[in-house]
Amino acid sequence: xSRGLGDVYKRQTLANLDxxxxxxxxIRVRCIIYSSxxxxxxxxxxxxxxxxxxxxxxxxxxSWWRQQIGSLADFYLNHLLQGESTPADxxxxxxxxxxxxxxxxxxxxxxxxLSRLIYGFATAxxxxxxxxxxxxxxxxxxxxxxxxxxxxxxxxxxYWFHGVEFDALGEKTVVLASEAxxxxxxxxxxxxxxxxxxxxxxxxxxxxxxLLDICKKTIGFIRKYFQDKSDCRGYYTHIDPLFFxxxxxxLGHNRxxxxxxxxxxxxxxxxxxxxxxxxxxxxxxLLVDLQDLLLSRFEPLDGSxxxxxxxxxxxxxxxxxxxxxxxxxxxxNLKIIWTLLRLDHLNPDARTLSFCKRLAEPLACHGFDRxxxxxxxxxxxxxxxxxxxxxxxxxxxxxxxxxxFSLLQVAEPSQQRWGAxxxxxxxxxxxxxxxxxxxxxxxxxxxxxxxxxxxQERLKxxxxxxxxxxxxxxxxxxxxxxxxxRQKEQTLFFKVIPDQxxxxxxxxxxxxxxxxxxxxAIVRINGELWPSFCSQMMTVDLxxxxxxxxxxxxxxxxxxxxxxxxxxxxxxxxxCFLMKGYLSDDVLTVFKQQLESLEGGQTLCLNAVGLxxxxxxxxxxxxxxxxxxxxxxxxxxxxxxxxxxQQFRDxxxxx
Numbered sequence: 192x193s194r195g196l197g198d199v200y201k202r203q204t205l206a207n208l209d210x211x212x213x214x215x216x217x218i219r220v221r222c223i224i225y226s227s228x229x230x231x232x233x234x235x236x237x238x239x240x241x242x243x244x245x246x247x248x249x250x251x252x253x254s255w256w257r258q259q260i261g262s263l264a265d266f267y268l269n270h271l272l273q274g275e276s277t278p279a280d281x282x283x284x285x286x287x288x289x290x291x292x293x294x295x296x297x298x299x300x301x302x303x304x305l306s307r308l309i310y311g312f313a314t315a316x317x318x319x320x321x322x323x324x325x326x327x328x329x330x331x332x333x334x335x336x337x338x339x340x341x342x343x344x345x346x347x348x349x350y351w352f353h354g355v356e357f358d359a360l361g362e363k364t365v366v367l368a369s370e371a372x373x374x375x376x377x378x379x380x381x382x383x384x385x386x387x388x389x390x391x392x393x394x395x396x397x398x399x400x401x402l403l404d405i406c407k408k409t410i411g412f413i414r415k416y417f418q419d420k421s422d423c424r425g426y427y428t429h430i431d432p433l434f435f436x437x438x439x440x441x442l443g444h445n446r447x448x449x450x451x452x453x454x455x456x457x458x459x460x461x462x463x464x465x466x467x468x469x470x471x472x473x474x475x476x477l478l479v480d481l482q483d484l485l486l487s488r489f490e491p492l493d494g495s496x497x498x499x500x501x502x503x504x505x506x507x508x509x510x511x512x513x514x515x516x517x518x519x520x521x522x523x524n525l526k527i528i529w530t531l532l533r534l535d536h537l538n539p540d541a542r543t544l545s546f547c548k549r550l551a552e553p554l555a556c557h558g559f560d561r562x563x564x565x566x567x568x569x570x571x572x573x574x575x576x577x578x579x580x581x582x583x584x585x586x587x588x589x590x591x592x593x594x595x596f597s598l599l600q601v602a603e604p605s606q607q608r609w610g611a612x613x614x615x616x617x618x619x620x621x622x623x624x625x626x627x628x629x630x631x632x633x634x635x636x637x638x639x640x641x642x643x644x645x646x647q648e649r650l651k652x653x654x655x656x657x658x659x660x661x662x663x664x665x666x667x668x669x670x671x672x673x674x675x676x677r678q679k680e681q682t683l684f685f686k687v688i689p690d691q692x693x694x695x696x697x698x699x700x701x702x703x704x705x706x707x708x709x710x711x712a713i714v715r716i717n718g719e720l721w722p723s724f725c726s727q728m729m730t731v732d733l734x735x736x737x738x739x740x741x742x743x744x745x746x747x748x749x750x751x752x753x754x755x756x757x758x759x760x761x762x763x764x765x766x767c768f769l770m771k772g773y774l775s776d777d778v779l780t781v782f783k784q785q786l787e788s789l790e791g792g793q794t795l796c797l798n799a800v801g802l803x804x805x806x807x808x809x810x811x812x813x814x815x816x817x818x819x820x821x822x823x824x825x826x827x828x829x830x831x832x833x834x835x836x837q838q839f840r841d842x843x844x845x846x
Contacts, residue, residue: 256664266292281331299356306387325686335386353379380426391468423505426453427453430442451500466478470698491572497554547599560584565623584623674708688739689736698730709746710749772803779809
């Protein structure tokens with residue numbers, strides 16, 4: 192059986208293997224294939240099953256991704272930051288880590304990579320509630336701001352170094368311009384973007400206004416120096432470190448260039464979460480402008496089914512740039528689908544779904560390995576779309592596929608193939624990329640799913656890999672799977688100082704979701720039920736105070752609205768009702784009306800098997816109902832879910 196990250200290996204014996212080996216079940220087979228002119232023999236040596244039978248999938252367990260993100264956070268805390276029981280010492284952080292998570296290579300700390308790791312810790316806290324992770328994120332933000340940012344007093348803006356480097360004596364050298372091959376001697380836009388990733392996510396988790404201020408000043412810098420103010424619009428890939436200009440000749444092949452990374456990456460890396468945390472109209476305008484830019488400029492115009500990725504200043508295609516040439520990164524195509532579908536929930540655009548489907552169809556044909564599973568790395572944009580250099584599969588591209596096809600399934604619920612692609616992509620990732628021996632995830636695997644442990648791809652930390660994509664996958668796969676695809680609940684955590692939150696109103700929406708699809712069902716503050724929240728707006732009215740409080744929010748699909756369904760009447764003196772969804776205060780009136788028709792002497796049986804939760808007012812109504820009818824009716828509440836049993840017991844309703 193496929194096992195989650197952090198699970199102890201146990202040899203599994205299935206009582207009836209035939210229950211798993213049925214048409215439609217997804218099974219990975221490690222095998223040798225023998226072929227001849229007239230026959231094909233597959234000699235199986237190992238089966239990796241995704242569930243105990245054909246009706247279950249282990250990765251659909253509501254806690255699957257929460258457990259995985261906790262294990263990832265522990266890996267980095269234990270091996271990188273010297274244990275989760277001590278304060279995280281980010282002075283010990285290094286960009287290059289071996290398979291065990293131990294420091295290897297030089298004394299370099301790269302800004303974008305450290306920020307991505309901070310993102311991981313903040314996200315892990317939001318999904319698990321483990322305060323250690325948030326403390327690490329906050330300490331990381333302080334370290335990042337103190338050592339990697341530069342405040343320009345003249346214009347009041349902030350920019351970020353490529354990194355810093357420590358020699359053997361601990362002497363620090365600021366690395367202002369990039370020393371990475373693609374960005375050599377320049378300030379890269381994507382590094383300014385990802386410097387914000389961890390800052391913004393930590394801001395979402397704790398609401399620190401100081402972090403918001405840094406974000407605003409960095410966005411100001413990006414808009415002043417990277418943004419094309421002409422009618423062409425968009426953002427340049429690089430500026431020079433002396434004059435902050437995209438036009439300096441020293442930039443070489445990066446002079447006056449634009450790309451997916453310098454334009455599209457703003458949206459998923461920080462802008463969506465910044466908008467959700469602030470509801471700023473200015474940030475919304477930036478998102479809408481980028482949405483139009485992606486739809487209008489990244490559409491392929493040369494007959495290729497795959498997006499253009501690199502451009503000249505006027506948006507003419509650049510098919511001569513470096514290693515990219517006229518090649519397509521499969522993960523970027525998948526990422527633009529995910530990004531546009533999210534933006535469509537903020538600002539519906541008639542172009543979005545057709546654009547995404549035009550990309551998805553050929554991607555599923557050429558980018559997905561239909562024999563062995565998983566998504567390839569790069570391909571030629573021109574037919575016959577051969578793979579570039581190798582058939583390896585990188586961890587981050589699997590993430591983009593899982594999230595893109597999950598949202599495409601939400602957008603087209605009648606097309607089950609999109610959800611099937613999300614599931615098989617998830618199965619491949621969880622079967623092949625989790626390092627059960629050392630922790631963390633592998634950078635890449637071979638075509639058949641074997642970890643590739645050569646070169647920089649053997650590392651758990653490098654210029655190309657930090658604590659970002661694997662954490663991001665856990666957060667959104669849990670969110671989309673639990674709420675949008677399987678109508679289960681999802682709990683998120685925030686730890687804020689109420690007096691620091693504007694108007695004392697905390698925005699808790701986790702993503703740009705389809706309108707009316709998600710709502711808040713239950714809120715707890717410091718473990719106690721809290722009644723003051725707006726379910727549909729996904730906001731919580733906080734009590735005043737200057738001390739941190741933990742806000743625990745349970746989100747549900749709006750299709751889980753409470754229903755009271757009368758079951759077939761067993762006898763004249765017994766009436767049975769099935770309770771489904773969440774019993775919230777806005778449905779109490781209807782609930783009361785349905786039960787007012789009880790006749791004296793009848794027994795009322797409330798079957799709670801489908802109940803997903805109840806607000807305080809709902810529970811108190813049941814108490815009052817029992818009190819008011821105690822002389823003429825008996826009331827029984829049966830099949831209370833284990834997750835609600837203590838709550839009912841606390842209100843004397845469990846018997």
